[in-house]
Amino acid sequence: MIEGSQNPWVERFHPFLDEVAIKERALFRPAPLKDLQAMPKEWALRQLYQALEAAFYPTTQCVRILQRWLSIAYAHCQGNYSGHVDYLGRLYQKKVEIMRGTHAMCLTGLGGVGKTALINAAKRVFPPTMKIVTKDGMFVPLESCRIMQMEVRTNPNDLLREFCGGTGSGKDLTDQSRRLAFTNGIAFVFADEFQFNTLTTIASAQITKMLLALNSLGIPFVYAANFSMLHTLNKRNQQERQRLNADITEFVPDQPDSEDWRETxxxxxxxxxxxxxxxxxxxxxxxxxxxxxxxxxxxxxxVIAYSSVHHKGYVGIDELTRAYKAGDYASDREDVLALQYMTTDVRRKRKDLWNPFRSVNDMAEQERQNSEKRQEHFADSSTLAAMPKAERKEHAQAIRQKPAKAAGIRNRDVTKSKLTAEELKRNMQLFRDGLKGG
Known part of the structure; x- marks a missing residue:
């Protein structure tokens, strides 16, 4: 509760807007798991996976996105709440109007890149729910944001009933939802897991209707969508695309040599x-x-790596490389290889791996940079990690005699010029061959 505040709807955001506060609140560090070897194997694996899924390191990209969302919510409150007197006056009007400030926003990215984790982090960095006392003595909850899990919703009416707890349909539900949002000071809505609705036969139309229903409330909202869903939405008519695709943020994987990836x-x-x-x-x-x-x-x-060594309990780079080759990782391995070697044919077959609103040149350049970093590290790390111990010993002896020839990579000074496309392809193939072996 904010005592004596003239405008608690706005002032509740003040302690949460700077980058330091955002990073501190977003970070989630699960309690360390000890004595995993002493646990039954399946229970240990479950505990480990849950902790790994929950852990969240707020990277530079994460903080930038979270700060933008907070700023938008703050601006929404500044535009819609000027103080107690205005609040009570509007609260008792027959119809509540909300001043719109933004379009619908989309958070997109590869499946598994961390979109849901970022939205969960937003719940931690937004102001917590609190209560205020209005000038007429009424206790009112202030709810800064709300997360809507979309996979169980089938139509806009279900969605709005869940949002406001009301009855009815159509415009009546929209009015009820708008009133609740204003009354409770809801400044931001997150719609997560929309992609699960793509399993229905009328997916495109239903998803669009649900998104437009949320958009009609006038509250800033973000919907999380994988690339497949964006390809679907991109086929809708112009008016719908303008409402739903005007503000797209792609959440991209961290760079392989970045401080953020190392900290993660x-x-x-x-x-x-x-x-x-x-x-x-x-x-x-x-x-x-x-x-x-x-x-x-x-x-x-x-988790796959640990599953194979539960009896001894140590997971290093050798165990991870073996896990990469495991059958349980086959689907993920296919995605990884496709992303590392994105071609026109791959883009045609795998629309789930690329953003239709991002230029092909941008994607190619990003992967070229990532590939170059991997290849510069190739001889000293990736290839060696993929080799059995006996082969690594022979490789080390060969390296001391003929470094370039033994490594299979042309001798060159990587600091003087960038790797060519042919070298990248050649080195990547060597990396893949190493992973298939052993």
């Missing part, structure tokens, strides 16, 4: 400090190559 791996290592023995700095690029920077795939890879 360090946080994951803290979850099982007695078990995880990989090096978040030295192994960062190699580990990125095994999951393409997708956090869900990285969590899955760690």
């Amino acid at each position: 791996l360090a946080l994951l290592k803290e979850i099982a400090p007695e078990t995880f023995v990989f090096d978040p700095v030295k192994d960062a690029i190699t580990m990125h190559g095994l999951c393409a920077g997708m956090k869900r795939a990285m969590a899955k890879l760690l």
Whole structure:
């Protein structure tokens, strides 16, 4: 409760707007898991996966997106709440009008890149729910944001009934939802898991109707969508596309050599400090190559690796590389390889892997940069990690005699010029061949 505040709807945001506060509140560090070996295997795997899924390191990209959402919610409150007197006057009007300030916003990205985790982090960084006392003595809850889980909704009426707890349909439900949002000071709505609705036969039309229903409330809202859903929405008529696709933010994987990626791996290592023995700095690029920077795939890879060594309980880069080759990781491995070697044919067949609103040149350049970083690290990390111990020993002896020839990579000074396309393809194929072997 904000005592004595003249405008609690706006002032509740003041402590939460700067980057330091956002990063501190967004960070989620699960309690370390100890004595995993002593647990029954399946229980240990379950505990490990849940902790890895819950862990959240707020990268520079995350903080930037969260800060923007907070700023939009803050601006919404500034435009719609000027104080107690105005609030009571509008509250008792027959119809509540909300001043719109933004279009619908879309958060998109690869499946498993961390969209849901980012939305959950938003719940932590937005002001907590509190109560205020109006000038006429009424206790009113202030709810800064709300997350709507969309996979169980089938139509706009269900969606709005869930939002406002009301009855009826159509315009009546919209008015009820708008009144509740104003009364409770809801300044932002997150619609997550819309992609699950794509399983229905009338997916495109129903998704569009649900999104437009939320958009009609006048509250800033973000909907999370995978690339497949964006391709679907992009086929809708112009008026709908203008309402729903005007503001798209792509949540991209961290760079393989970035501080953010290393800090993310360090946080994951803290979850099982007695078990995880990989090096978040030295192994960062190699580990990125095994999951393409997708956090869900990285969590899955760690669990698969641990499953095979539960009896001894240590997971390092060798165990992760073996897990990469495992049957349980086959689907993820297919995605990783497709992302690392994106061609016109791959883009045609795998629309779930690329953003239709992002230029092909941008995607190609990003992957070229990531590939170059992986290849520069290739001889010292990825190839060696993929080899059995005996082969690594022979490789090391060969390297001392004929470095370039033994590594299979042309001798060159990478600091003087960028790798060519042919070299990238050649080195990537060597990397893949190494992963298939052993």
